[in-house]
Amino acid sequence: MRKAVAIAVCAAEGVLYAVIGAFLGWKNGGGIIPMMILLAVWGATWVAITKKGAPKDLAKNPDEKVTSSPAQKPQSLPPPPPLRPGEHMCPACHAKYKSVDYNSDAPLWYCSVCKQPVPKE
Numbered sequence: 001m002r003k004a005v006a007i008a009v010c011a012a013e014g015v016l017y018a019v020i021g022a023f024l025g026w027k028n029g030g031g032i033i034p035m036m037i038l039l040a041v042w043g044a045t046w047v048a049i050t051k052k053g054a055p056k057d058l059a060k061n062p063d064e065k066v067t068s069s070p071a072q073k074p075q076s077l078p079p080p081p082p083l084r085p086g087e088h089m090c091p092a093c094h095a096k097y098k099s100v101d102y103n104s105d106a107p108l109w110y111c112s113v114c115k116q117p118v119p120k121e
């Protein structure tokens with residue numbers, strides 16, 4: 001029953017994603033980053049919903065916890081940030097920036113996307 005709820009919520013999120021994509025004029029689903037976000041949301045939703053009924057059973061039967069946790073682990077891991085050496089991420093808007101693009105003599109660096117100060121690295 002939990003799985004049916006999870007599937008329904010994931011379907012709703014898929015529709016929401018499509019609506020947002022249409023609103024923003026995305027083509028082909030908006031590329032790899034929004035797709036990864038959608039997959040991460042689906043994974044988190046699935047784990048959050050299917051987990052809810054489980055703790056009672058797990059407390060009764062500790063062996064079940066060992067067998068059921070490996071299946072849930074890959075879904076709960078967020079995708080690693082795809083940063084290359086020399087690249088950094090703006091703490092405010094998570095836009096990537098490269099230290100080579102900035103003047104190391106400047107007293108402060110600003111994000112080119114959100115204009116917030118970013119760490120000099």
Ligand SMILES: [Zn+2]
Nearest residue numbers: 090093111114
């Ligand atoms: Zn920024």
